[in-house]
Amino acid sequence: MGTNQDDMLRDRADTVLRRLLDGGATDAKVVARAGQDLSVRVRLDEVELVEEAGTCSIAVRAFKGKRVATSSTNDLTADGLDRLVRDALELCDLSQEDPYAGLPDPDDLAKSWEDLGLHDAACDGVDADDAVRRCQRAERAARAHDPRINNSEGASFGRTSGGFYMTTSGGFRGGYRGSYASLAVSPVASDEGGKNRTAGYWSARRQLANLESEEAIGIEAARRTVALLGSKRVPTTTAPVVFDPDAARALLGAFAGCVTGDAIYRRSSFLLDQMGERVASDLITMVDDPLRHGGPGSRPFDGDGLAARKNVVVENGVLKTWLLDTYGARKLGLKSTGSSASSTGSGAGVSNFYLLPGKQTHAEIVQSTKRGLYVTGMMGFGFNAVTGDFSRGAVGYWIEDGVLAYPVSEVTISLNFRDLFSAIDAVGDDLDLKSGVASPTIRVSQMTIAGS
């Protein structure tokens, strides 16, 4: 992508903003995006899919006084843009006055920002043939690693790269470019009773060169897959549960959804009355840091145009702040934390939300667990944000005397989040920021495991 595209995005957004204001909007925000994607899938060494496309879209948020509407389109013809503007203006008359609606105070807007290293031109340089070779190397490494790997769901490579530009009648103008590349492999091994086992592994980065090697990804995927062979249930019990980083990430993501201003003013969080209180063990510090160089969720400013900043959400177990956008902050009588996740909707969200790593290796955590469950994957949607009740399906290994004794599947693990985070008694050193929400290995001292 070149500066031509940046100019085009800016011109489009500025034009639409002017038309909204000319058409009767008292305020407006316009976001223009453009991107290029390539995705490739290879299975058993053969190309399955090569997909290429370019995308362009415009989304607007229009205000007529305290009435709000949004519209979006990827039809950038004159007719399409007419319709975009007309829809937003008409829909403002349909919505009702919301006393909290409006753009942020101009004094709060970001004026300048650092380059956070979000775009890597090398990503754009991967063509279909290169992507196919990367998939083939990764899948071959997986299949060669262990003779019990006898099938494959394939390997896939994806890259996306694009530009984003936002302008508001409140005086914000800014944009940036980003890229993201990922490589995933899912080998398959046959197990007893007609079952197959697969445990994929993936790597993703904004910087192409920082992806794990194809061989490393393939071998790790194979190792995880064959390790599941012979999985069985365990009897229903209560025991310590160790979550590997991928599994722990899901817990952290669910927790993050309960600390946004939206969840709080909607009274849809089990943490509602807990500000300033102890909500987790003192080993736990959770931060949301949009300013990490090259981070997958990094952003120099938020969806409201406020400067992004690092927020410590939980510090040594104590809940320190909600993640707030301008609207949520007004609703709660607080100040925005620069956490608007959406440039045209409303709502706060995470950028790079992670649990600060501890000092133990994951091996040390397993070794210090006399008997319990080591969870490598979870299934289902068993979390009630209002009550904190948590219950999900799990796969992993049974730990006996500090050793991974045998693989486990078809069990569930349950505990209310109030208790779960308080019962974390070990935090690993293995944080890998490959996605916006990330966690090192953690251990919960006791959960209910339902099995046979």
Place this chain on the structure above:
Amino acid sequence: MSEHHTALPRAPFAPGGPFEIDHDRARKLLTVALSQGGDAADLFAEYGVGASMVLEEGIVKSASRGVSVGVGIRVQRGFAAGYAYTEDLTWEALLRAARTAAQIARGEARDVAEVTDRTHPERYLVAVPSIVVAGAGKRDLLLQSDRTARAADSRVQRVEASINESVRELLIATSEGRFVRDVQPMLRFGVRVIVEREGKRQSGSSGGGGRVGMEYFDQPGKSVDDHAREAVRLAVAMLDAREAPAGEMEVVLGPGDAGILLHEAVGHGLEADFNRKGVSNYSGRIGTAVASSLCTVVDRGDLDHGRGSINVDDEGFTPTSTTLIEDGLLRGYLHDTFSARHFGLAPTGNGRRESFRATPMPRMTNTLLLAGPHDPEEIIRSVPNGIYARRFGGGQVDIASGDFVFSLSEAYLIENGKITAPVKDVNLIGNGPDALSKVTMLGTDLQISDGIWTCGKEGQSVPVGVGCPTIKISSMTVGGTAVQGR
């Protein structure tokens, strides 16, 4: 058309549109797509208009509309596909997409058949798609649901309600000469409440819809008032929920929503892409017993106005009723053109995709477990100690192993044949063929779940329907927190 309606927008590629794709242009694009060889090519043009309106805190806070348009061109070479899509519908951009897709093939140019119009049945004609109905009436419905919910119980603290609607206009053309159009309306209404009592909080929700117009709300039990009261009933009922048991026990699933059990335990594993690749736990088991002999499972894209219904799939084929399991025996899979070619069968009309941004794959439409011989009350009476589940939150399956979970949002203990205390929302976990072999009783009361479900697969979401009668499973693992007898 009455003055209260706006005109239904027409796709730019429709007849008379600024970027009309007619037979001739479709054939030219397909010819370019096959100019480097390849076995077949198809073109998928889509124009989607979506709208939503959201109420919270007693006001309709925001209304929105969105337009998404594009054309995807696919070239098949063996079981490989080259795919390119464009959002720019100018002739140059379409040609570029065709040339990009063509790169998957290496060989002699292939001929494209004369394209001719294909007709299809009409399974969801609506007099007026809801999206063109003036917004004020829909705003009033949201406000009414808010008033009804608050009036239903003094413990109601918050009400959120929404209407989401869309119309998806499709044009599909293939190198075998098929030229098909369809217009697919969708409406979904939902209401969610939060009730509070003495520091305890609980939420409840209810909703429905399908490929219907505003007349949906005139049906018995489906008015916004009915949904609002149901959401309040559910939230209040679950306020007193106690810890759910943990471990194996008898489970009775109420009719309708529990169809997601079928969707997860059977449906995904029978999508033929997984079986073509031999990665499903159902691979190679056609003709064998995979469920109790009470179970017959069908996938029906032909239900009138169903959320998962389609006149044609996204490859231009019309689905009817596909029998997956008959009296417990595995009979067939759900196919797209790739998998049908692999198995030497006709496509079943299950090649679906989220949008022009993705290629199709075998997907479910409306998946049903047909009624059995047992009186639903007799089923509950037969359980000395177990769980009765009425409402569900969603589920997931691991295709390779067949292990699946689904979460309960309204469940009760069954004690001595009677439904008693409510229990907290928990997951049930099982393995597809194993769980279905333990279906020991099946009710006469087949119900189709009201249209709320969306199925995700490999990052693509499509609307689906489910349905089933009351089901008794003799043993299933309940993922509660209360460990019994220890």
